[in-house]
Amino acid sequence: MREVEVARVEEAVRRLFLKMNCHMLPDVRTSLEKAREEEVSELGRSVLEDLLQNARIAADEEVPLCQDCGMAVVFLEVGQEVAFTGGSLREAVDGGVRRAYAEGCLRKSVVCDPLFDRKNSGDNTPAIVHFDVVPGDKVRLLATAKGMGSENMSALAMMRAADGPEGVRDFVVETVRRGGANACPPIIVGVGIGGNFETAPLLAKKALLRPLGVRNGDVRYARLEGELLERINGLGIGPAGYGGTTTVLAVQVEFAATHIAGMPVAVNICCHACRHGEIVL
Numbered sequence: 001m002r003e004v005e006v007a008r009v010e011e012a013v014r015r016l017f018l019k020m021n022c023h024m025l026p027d028v029r030t031s032l033e034k035a036r037e038e039e040v041s042e043l044g045r046s047v048l049e050d051l052l053q054n055a056r057i058a059a060d061e062e063v064p065l066c067q068d069c070g071m072a073v074v075f076l077e078v079g080q081e082v083a084f085t086g087g088s089l090r091e092a093v094d095g096g097v098r099r100a101y102a103e104g105c106l107r108k109s110v111v112c113d114p115l116f117d118r119k120n121s122g123d124n125t126p127a128i129v130h131f132d133v134v135p136g137d138k139v140r141l142l143a144t145a146k147g148m149g150s151e152n153m154s155a156l157a158m159m160r161a162a163d164g165p166e167g168v169r170d171f172v173v174e175t176v177r178r179g180g181a182n183a184c185p186p187i188i189v190g191v192g193i194g195g196n197f198e199t200a201p202l203l204a205k206k207a208l209l210r211p212l213g214v215r216n217g218d219v220r221y222a223r224l225e226g227e228l229l230e231r232i233n234g235l236g237i238g239p240a241g242y243g244g245t246t247t248v249l250a251v252q253v254e255f256a257a258t259h260i261a262g263m264p265v266a267v268n269i270c271c272h273a274c275r276h277g278e279i280v281l
């Protein structure tokens with residue numbers, strides 16, 4: 001067994017959230033720059049320039065890209081030959097989030113009780129953590145600071161197999177048509193197809209963590225991504241919802257096996273402040 005101290009996990013989580021909150025991902029920046037060149041709306045181009053300028057200032061001054069510093073979501077892929085030492089793995093993840101949000105003066109947005117007192121936990125914990133056991137002796141951390149404005153515009157449909165690709169396309173496009181302007185566009189759309197009621201949204205969230213422009217390895221799903229991109233950009237929502245040809249920077253689809261009687265489809269929307277990162281220990 002390979003021993004990994006949980007303190008290393010805590011430090012990796014701390015570093016990831018400090019960096020992602022202040023530094024726009026290079027692929028997102030490149031995509032925004034390309035959109036600025038191609039956007040037909042003058043107002044849209046000016047919004048895109050503002051977003052790029054905002055990203056430059058955030059990086060130069062080490063301040064957050066957005067005032068909503070998101071809810072911390074961590075996917076932990078743990079090699080089955082790893083033994084953690086030095087404490088609780090779950091607490092180490094929360095410890096990393098707590099330190100990052102305190103040190104970076106990042107906004108703490110988590111309330112402990114969702115319905116009644118809605119009291120802020122004060123340190124942006126607990127993080128949402130998904131554990132997966134994989135072969136090997138490494139630990140892979142995939143983390144995202146997910147803004148709620150775009151999360152609120154996301155949706156799940158328990159579709160029928162008979163709805164087919166056209167039904168999926170309509171559902172995804174309609175979800176963006178209804179909520180895209182409120183999701184701080186230009187957006188990134190993650191789509192999860194298959195699994196069941198709880199796993200389709202996880203597929204959609206993981207789809208958001210893929211580098212922009214990397215298409216699904218299955219040519220049928222890659223084609224679906226391209227078709228959705230075109231239809232969504234045809235909606236005319238545009239940057240910040242002011243109209244234009246740039247509503248979505250990328251549509252990324254993940255799929256998984258499902259039951260013969262169903263076809264869950266989840267749409268997870270992410271705003272232009274698409275913040276995520278990865279560390280392998």
Ligand code: SF4
Nearest residue numbers: 066147149150184271
């Ligand atoms: S949805 Fe994104 S850009 Fe909009 S307020 Fe939330 S984090 Fe910021």
